[in-house]
Amino acid sequence: MKELEIGDLLHEGKAKKVFHTNHKAVVAVQFKDDATAFNAQKKAQLAGKGLLNWEISARLFEALENRGVASHYLGCLEPGWMAVQALKIVPLEVVLRNLAAGSLCKQLPIAPGSSLQPALLDLFYKDDALGDPLLTEARLKLLALLEPAERVQLEAISRDVNRVLQQIFVEINITLVDFKLEFGRCDAGKLLLADEISPDTCRLWNQSDQRVLDKDRFRKDLGGVVEAYGEVLKRVQGLGPTPRQYR
Numbered sequence: 001m002k003e004l005e006i007g008d009l010l011h012e013g014k015a016k017k018v019f020h021t022n023h024k025a026v027v028a029v030q031f032k033d034d035a036t037a038f039n040a041q042k043k044a045q046l047a048g049k050g051l052l053n054w055e056i057s058a059r060l061f062e063a064l065e066n067r068g069v070a071s072h073y074l075g076c077l078e079p080g081w082m083a084v085q086a087l088k089i090v091p092l093e094v095v096l097r098n099l100a101a102g103s104l105c106k107q108l109p110i111a112p113g114s115s116l117q118p119a120l121l122d123l124f125y126k127d128d129a130l131g132d133p134l135l136t137e138a139r140l141k142l143l144a145l146l147e148p149a150e151r152v153q154l155e156a157i158s159r160d161v162n163r164v165l166q167q168i169f170v171e172i173n174i175t176l177v178d179f180k181l182e183f184g185r186c187d188a189g190k191l192l193l194a195d196e197i198s199p200d201t202c203r204l205w206n207q208s209d210q211r212v213l214d215k216d217r218f219r220k221d222l223g224g225v226v227e228a229y230g231e232v233l234k235r236v237q238g239l240g241p242t243p244r245q246y247r
């Protein structure tokens with residue numbers, strides 16, 4: 001097969017750029033240093049964040065794959081870039097919570113750090129202009145974004161991801177508080193885990209002292225954002241070999 005060549009920009013998001021490639025079924029993702037919070041009202045450039053999230057995400061997608069959870073991830077390109085399957089992204093954010101934090105504690109009378117068992121799973125409609133609203137099952141049906149069987153499948157995969165990620169993070173003394181997933185459909189229509197898994201999209205607490213190792217350091221002006229992401233990478237590196245190159 002011809003070597004992968006990166007083509008035109010297909011989409012630019014808040015933390016990543018997606019490019020066409022010379023292979024129709026493959027797109028190239030570049031992780032950016034831009035940090036945003038509160039629906040992009042707070043913005044900054046954090047030098048090195050892109051590289052950290054790239055490697056953390058690549059390693060976590062590989063760790064998930066090794067434990068039976070498939071994703072769009074195909075392999076790494078040059079530093080900061082990965083090859084992933086071209087998918088049609090479903091405009092939903094799936095949030096799973098093992099411990100209460102963030103918006104949940106602002107919206108409901110639940111104390112931060114409360115254990116949520118089974119993990120709480122919520123769906124949000126992915127639309128910055130609308131502020132990513134929380135969906136009810138009735139509103140999800142109204143939008144007709146998922147077939148009923150896909151709704152079941154989405155939840156089953158998300159709970160598998162949670163189970164496996166919890167196992168992975170426990171090994172490296174990190175508590176997986178909550179995280180956000182996105183999904184897409186391949187040409188054949190199959191739902192597949194997409195996007196990234198990184199301290200931008202997960203709440204991660206150091207197990208011994210609950211030190212925040214994720215984007216809350218940026219949201220709450222705690223400082224040391226890149227250092228905390230670096231700490232996560234160092235521990236994730238301990239899980240296995242260097243991520244694979246895409247051909």
Ligand code: UDP
Nearest residue numbers: 095101102103104178179180200201202203
């Ligand atoms: N999250 C995300 N993107 C979003 C919203 C949430 O990656 O657009 C992640 C967030 O980092 C956290 C989890 O989803 O790990 C739950 O976030 P929450 O709903 O508490 O929102 P927040 O407190 O970030 O407003």
